Amino acid sequence: MESVDNMQERKLEELSLEANVACPVDPFEKMRKAFEEFKAYFKKEKELFDALAQSQHPKWMIIACSDSRVDPALVLGLELGEAFILRNIASLIPPHSKQSGHKSGASAIEYAVEHLKVEHIMIVGHSRCGGIKALLEMKEDGSNRFSEYIEDWIQIAQPASEIAKAKVPHDSPFEELWTCCVKESVNLSLRNCMSYPFVKIPMEKGLLTLHGAYFDFVNGAFDVWKLKCKIDEHQSL
Ligand SMILES: [Zn+2]
Structure with a gap:
């Protein structure tokens, strides 16, 4: 062994x-x-x-993977001043928590929304994301751990891995599970984004829209979707 x-x-x-x-x-x-x-x-x-x-008055905040093949400014033709950009491994946003050590994403979103008043946040996942592949290959007991920091970071997307594994049939090619997990991790990060009060409140007021995106550099495609902000109907008690 x-x-x-x-x-x-x-x-x-x-x-x-x-x-x-x-x-x-x-x-x-x-x-x-x-x-x-x-x-x-x-x-x-x-x-x-x-x-x-x-x-600066950017209307967009873009959250993308650090992967050298997915620079959103290059792919989407963004000029200087047009987008406030955050990049990290697998374009992940952790859920709101004052105890969490992950302050980088939270502070960037807070600045973009509260101070720059961006109107859109787009989280971009991409084909063949190495971070998501490592997540899917991670063993529960940590026996195949290979880094000091990476596993701790990508574990944020663990719920997305579970959703993808339940959705994609076991006998499907790995690439199918991989793609599904990238998209589910974008959805998870969108939901996590909404857990920050400084995102949720302007969303509910219609001042901010959250979008998910999947950039497929294997086939040259870019898909986008919108996160719907659902507010419960008013009820009389
Ligand atoms: Zn990636």
């Missing part, structure tokens, strides 16, 4: 192979050229950048 150490080493090797990209001789060369082009754009759009220097 493979030891835990060997398993950790093999998993990390697999991850580094996945992330491996050809490194140019000068790692900044491409960035320098791109920034030259940006400087020309900066000079041309002086009015826009003068306004952005004073303040």
Whole structure:
């Protein structure tokens, strides 16, 4: 039987192979050229950048995975100042809890909603998400744990994994379960988002809309859906 150490080493090797990209001789060369082009754009759009220097008024907050293949600004053509963006592994939002150590997502959403007054929050899941794959492969007893932090983070999406495993027939290809789990984890993060009072209240007032999205970079598709905010009908006691 493979030891835990060997398993950790093999998993990390697999991850580094996945992330491996050809490194140019000068790692900044491409960035320098791109920034030259940006400087020309900066000079041309002086009015826009003068306004952005004073303040930002994005209508969108986008929550996306840190995966290098899913940059929402690139995919959706978002210009500077158009979207407040949060990225983390598997685009997860933990539920509201003052005790939780996960303050990054909560503080970003709070700032976007309370101070920037964004009108839309979109949570984007994507095809072949490594974070969700690791979640699906995680053993309950933690015997195949391979990292110091990653498992603790992706466990936020555990309820989505259970929903996906119940929905997708056991004999289906893994890719089907994987896709379903990504979409369910987006739905879970949308629900978690709504557990924050600073999201729920403007949603109920119609000032904020929550959207789920799935970016499929295998087939070049982008699906979006809306989270309906249901308010119970008034009842006379
Ligand atoms: Zn991902």
